[in-house]
Amino acid sequence: MSDESIATDNSPAKAGRLLLKQLAGKQRNRLLLAVGAGGLATLAVIVQWYALATLTYSVIIQQQPLIEQIRFIILMILSLISHAVLTRVQEHLSQLASLHARADLRAQILSAWRQTSALEHTQRSPGAAASQLIEDVEAMDGFFARFWPQQSLALLTPLLIVIVVFYYNWLAALFLLLAAPLIPFFMVLVGMGAEGVNQRFFKQRQRLAGHFLDRVKHLTTLKLFAAEAAALTEVNARSQDYRQVVMKTLKLAFLSSAVLEFFTSVAIASIAIYIGFALLGSITWGPAADITLFSGLFILLLAPEFFQPLRNLSQFYHDRAAAIAAAGHIAPYLRPESRVQRAEADFQTSTESKLAHLTSLQLTIGYTADKALQGPLNMELTTGQCLVISGASGSGKTTLLHTLAGYLPALSGSVMLNQRPIGTEPIRYLPQKPWIIHGSWADNLQVLAPKATRKQMQAVLVQLGLGNLILSRNNGLDSQVNEHGEGLSGGQLQRLALARILLSPAPLVLMDEPTASLDAQSRQYVLTALTALKPNCILVISSHDADVLALADQRLLFTEREAG
Amino acid sequence: MFLHSKKHDSGMWFWLKKVLDNQQKRIVIGLLLALLTTLSAMGLLALSGWLITATAITGLAITAGSVVLLDIYRPGGGIRFFALSRTVGRYFERLHNHDMVLRVIAGFRGTLFRGLIDLPAHQLRSTRDSEWLSRLTADLDNLDSLVLRLLLPTMTAIGSVLLLAIFIGFFSFALGWVFAVIALLSGIGYFSLLTHKTAHISALYAEQINCARLVSIEHIQGQLELQAAHLQHSHQTQLEASLKQIGLSQLRLNQHIANAQLMVSICHGLFVIAVAIVALLAYQNTTMSGPVAVMLVLAVFGLAELLQNLPGQIGQWGKTRYSAERLRPLAQRQHTQQLAVSQLERLSVMLAAHPKVTCTMETAIAFELTAGQCLLLAGRSGSGKSTMANIMAGLEIPDSSISHYQLLINGIPLKAEQTASWHQQIAYLTQQNSIIAATLYSNLTLGLEHVDEQQLWQALSLVELDDWAKQLPKGLHSWLGDTGSQLSGGQARRICLARLLLRETKLILLDEPFNGIDGEMAERIWQRLYLQWQEKMLIVLMHEQPAFFPAVDNQQMFEINLDQS
Structure with a gap:
């Protein structure tokens, strides 16, 4: 070497x-x-x-x-x-x-x-x-x-x-x-x-x-x-x-x-x-x-x-x-290899009252052009509908979420949100491992829900069953969430991440395995929150969970493709 | 500066003492070379000044008609000598001092590593944090200032000033004295002020860098969520603020150094003027000859070269001190007498409460194992399996015997001083793969001596890696780790398993042994390993029991489920 x-x-x-x-x-x-x-x-x-x-x-x-x-x-x-x-x-x-x-x-x-x-x-x-x-x-x-x-x-x-x-x-x-x-x-x-x-x-x-x-x-x-x-x-x-x-x-x-x-x-x-x-x-x-x-x-x-x-x-x-x-x-x-077109300032959603539409036409997804993971996919979703994707690991579930978020260009075909290319409008993405920052509960909520008031924060945390955990602490919302989430279970962290989405709704919400490896209590709270969230947005979830699948209006089952 | 630092900057003194203890001779040689260079530079100018003044006066006398003899060849030779000694001196000074600094840093690295070895396991665990690690090397790099920018330049400057004062004193005792006292006092006074002022800003600067680093790491980690929500820019404002702080602190630091430079060059200029006035007055009083007067002025003038870099070098004080103090606690040796632990016959664990294990007083865990028995510890992720494994490996030892958990070897609690001896008796597969940057051979034979290659190939074939290893460019001697061949998670796992197969220990501790290995291969490997380890005590920690495990019979095979406890 x-x-x-x-x-x-x-x-x-x-x-x-x-x-x-x-x-x-x-x-x-x-x-x-x-x-x-x-x-x-x-x-x-x-x-x-x-x-x-x-x-x-x-x-x-x-x-x-x-x-x-x-x-x-x-x-x-x-x-x-x-x-x-x-x-x-x-x-x-x-x-x-x-x-x-x-x-x-x-x-x-x-x-x-x-x-x-x-x-x-x-x-x-x-x-x-x-x-x-x-x-x-x-x-x-x-x-x-x-x-x-x-x-x-x-x-x-x-x-x-x-x-x-x-x-x-x-x-x-x-x-x-x-x-x-x-x-x-x-x-x-x-x-x-x-x-x-x-x-x-x-x-x-x-x-x-x-x-x-x-x-x-x-x-x-x-x-x-x-x-x-x-x-x-x-x-x-x-x-x-x-x-x-x-x-x-x-x-x-x-x-x-x-x-x-x-x-x-x-x-x-x-x-x-x-x-x-x-x-x-x-x-x-x-x-x-x-x-x-x-x-x-x-x-x-x-x-x-x-x-x-x-x-x-x-x-x-x-x-x-x-x-x-x-x-x-x-x-x-x-000079990044794959530039993404992003609005510099926070985009004001003009469709707040209207229904949002997510459409995909002949969409194929994957990382390299010669190796499409899935497709062609045609779908049409409107506010209040939920799509659940399931399939073996490596079959392209997360890849589809990345494509829908605009992080990965479509190999062919198109995805549009409200007749505009994906990425022009702010959406919400919840990865498998939630992002926790060094700071208080309030900091952690504010970072992705800048307009939320403290009252709203408290209400949402109570709704997600985190009320006792936070109110029991001296500083309430200002108490620190430990850097690596030590002292909090994976389920509690997942609920914290979900709270951000409830506090700042968007027309499209993408979630990657929101209930995987959660304890029974956390799972129940997450499911309730998903149900509450559903009428106001388009939900796209990758999951194997039967209870999540029950929420679905549309389903996609990905099977692994032979390479070539 | 160094005298008062003994009391306050214990971190600085700790490292400095190491240098002074080990590199005394080299420091003296380095100092002599530095002095030779500086004095040659001053001598060259001083002698040149003497020569042209002497020739000017003699030249005038000759034109006036008197017969005067002036030996011009000896001073000419002196000038040539100084020109040469200055060049040669500089070359060897740089060479010698860089060699010394590399030796010093090598010593520091060894000291630090030795100290880290002695660090208790629970403190060490934070070393997986890559931030902590990169700070460690940055701090180590900063320590080279200790000799190169702080110790040698200050000592050279003090030495040169004293020698120059003696030289001046040779011609005018009073002038020499006054020069020495004023130069040293103003120098020490000003540089104490500089170190005092910059120490605070340097520490602040280092903290701000750490803070900005933390925020930028968070920023990158949050991209999936931030970019979707179009909130990158709003999160960046916080980052921008801390970056601005860094810039301002750095500017303040540099301004202090520049101010010191301003003071030094004004002081030096004033010295030249003062010596010129005094020498010329002495000439008028006929207590000093013209050539000597000019020589003294030029000698002081020649000091500029040395003083010019001093403020920048002393300005490193704060940064060096900060790093020295941070590294010191890590480098401290803990002198603990290592004790041997008796040959393992019977292993018992009792655990009633632990912050990271899901169990209570009512559902306490207790088990005892002897040779030939296998225990499966099941539990979902986060239930405390890895903590249990660490307790059994002696990486987590209770502070006192009344603690809520205990590891007993043959009925006797394991003590902290016995861990090294205990590690000789166990083979522990940690949950995270640990492949060091070295050859496949070194990775497999970690801590072992004289291992037969045949044995290695056998171990590799048990984990189905022999074909893979054969096609590697250099076989067993191929390089692995971050900079070496790319390993898949499953390959790394199997290398770690093969490593255990080469060890003759009574206890085998496996934390999620089949992570990253697909089901069929896991089964094949398990069958072979189970056969191999039948006579030993085997503890396997897994999130769920695979179908291919032998049924629980409470004779040979036991199971404890942490979720139900």
Whole structure:
């Protein structure tokens, strides 16, 4: 398995780059202002070191009393403060850009979630989806807040400095410029190195973390089979292997940053020695004769500033790699495979007083076109009627419900609710395992019945036999329903889910095995509620329960089809 | 910072102590390399400043006609040396420190795993929660800041400032002293403030992330219901609010760091100016030569490179501390003496009340089993079968002997310290399949040593998996688990059953053994297994008794129904 996973497909990286470009494009103004502030900060630095060089020159060479040069000290302090403040402004602007870019991306993800079929959502790990929305987007901060502005500043700042140095000594400027064409070359080198390392690093790291998590997840099993000591040895051995592999790649990757360091050092050293010889009078050609302690010191002070932005850029390179990786994960999910057309706002049902009609014509259902599960189905249901589907597991009961809910496109034929395609009007769907959120009973009802009043909630809960359970608690409706429904039986949870439907009726209600694996008491309450619900809507239920079948006006019995 | 942290940040100190105990030598080497790099950078600039000032003065003197000698080759050599030592130092510093951090994290991972092993079973059970797990790795990742961003940079900064102060003191004792005291005091003062402020926001930020994560998971889980009702958007407003909170906290955190950067660069600039003024004044008073004055200014100037990254690194304090504290209780070893349990002859269970089992004082469950007997525990889902199985496996042990349930081995209650020994005597098939990410071979031989391959094939054939295993690309050494071959629920179940067949234990405990296995195959497998395990104590927990089970005779075959109790 190691061979397959090392071979990298660069298409997610490409999609990631495109996504980042699009996001940065929308923050262009803020980011460019940040670069502008950074450029001004460079000017402030130039002024600051100009003042220091002048001060030193006039005191040491021109032998002027320090007290007379006070204006240079003030200039230095002022430029120092403006440099710091301008850098702070740069940071503030780029942080804001990052904040907005991430908010923008999250809005895009949420919007894509709304357009993705619920069925597609159920096939994904909710934890992975949450990580994408939260951690992956957070991982992009460095790209906008640090890397993007630095990318421009790594060109702008050295350019400004080299112009100033050129004015005083073209030969020293040449030294810097000699390094300059090498710099893009090294940036590419550093970049390629960093990206390659980052990808490998990321994979290795994921694999190591995956192994660790797997062993922790199965720790009870490991303990039951007395294999925990072996697992500990394995965890330690894996960590050591990982370190050795990573260090092998880092040895190379760090070389590229050492080269940058080397150029910085060599440029400073050669400029210092050149200036030294020139001042001594040992060099007479070129601009050497014009060098004074002032220009020499000034150039020397500017040399580290010339290289600093590049060093920063190489430091921020991992921000870029991390952002590209994260964006690569996200990009495919922004374009869901099966888009569902949903009204953005809650749809006002215009058919409240009228009868609703559900019609299907020559409908075939299934997941892939070459393997229809059932069909062609023709049905016609109006408000007050109930359809019960039964059949063996795998025969397509839930598939039909998903098709009627609009989560799954029909393979052929059509389904219409009130002469409109399914999905245009809100309906109710009750899956086999009800959805319970972390919160109170009221929160749990409100989340799917936003218009229900507390009085209505209480009445419906009493109607479903949950009155005693809730009223016996101190906080009534505000008492917490435990996250995993602990302390409540499956039947009680099912009744809670049913309460939501009673509180917010819709023209079509779909239910998947509402009475399966319920205790006798719960089952009775559910059946009563179904009877109460029936006159006001179209009920489509998948069930084997004889009492549910008794409610049916129409029945469908699915038998398994041979594939092919 | 680290001194006062000992008292307050016990989590941080716990992990730091581990590093200091195990990696002392490497930390010292890492620190020396970091100091070499920083001092080389400062030396390069300082010596260059000295050189050009000295040559400028000498050059002027020569033009004026005097004969002055200046050795330019030795400082030139020094400059070249520093240029080289800075490059080499940086390279090896990065290499060495990354290696050390990987070692440190490897150690932490081991410590954490060892601590988790010692965690009582009921606490461990929550580890099936994938959220809990992913937080565990995120926290572990955060701990690498401890050395790389907190310990080494602060120590390097303090070391460099002190060495620089000594260097300055060499030329002007008073200036050196004043520099050291002001630099260290302002540094420590400001960074204490920064850690203090960011610690709170970091913890808040981490909590907000967890909260948003919970809401988004709920959002995805509720899609079937929300999408049908067109209520996705209204549920998203809650999510949007918590996402906004995350953004704002993160912005606040970064702003604190940026403010610290602002303060640091202003302080550093002021230091350069102050040293310049004092040095130039000393030059005018002829207590200091011109080249030395410029050298000192440039040495302080060279400190910028080091200080620039410090606020960002110290800003990780809060996040690191939060993670350190969360992981600490999990990594703590519980030093319990493990006791052996006697050879199982007679197993008895008494259960009068348990929050997860449907029985009361009147309908208490009590049974006793000896070798060769089989017990069927029936009950619908939710009646507490799995809890019963966990009690019998010693995963749930009552706190005191007056509890309402008890597991007795040969008439003696099982103690918590005996669980490891008890696990050696039982083979327990848990309700959920547990396939670890490893080869088929490792999965089958979990906890066993030197298993004959022949035995494995025999076990596989009893559960009708031998043909399947033969056609796998690498046979017994094919990879299973999340990243490996896809297993159907039935295949996973049968692998778990085969795993039990390889073990020589007296008690076999099966919780829903035929989950995911169709009726006919279940019958065939049962016939073979029953034959295999006839001599043992067998307890099977199922929602209903299948037709192929032997009839209850209350001699060899017993039944208890939890629904009727």
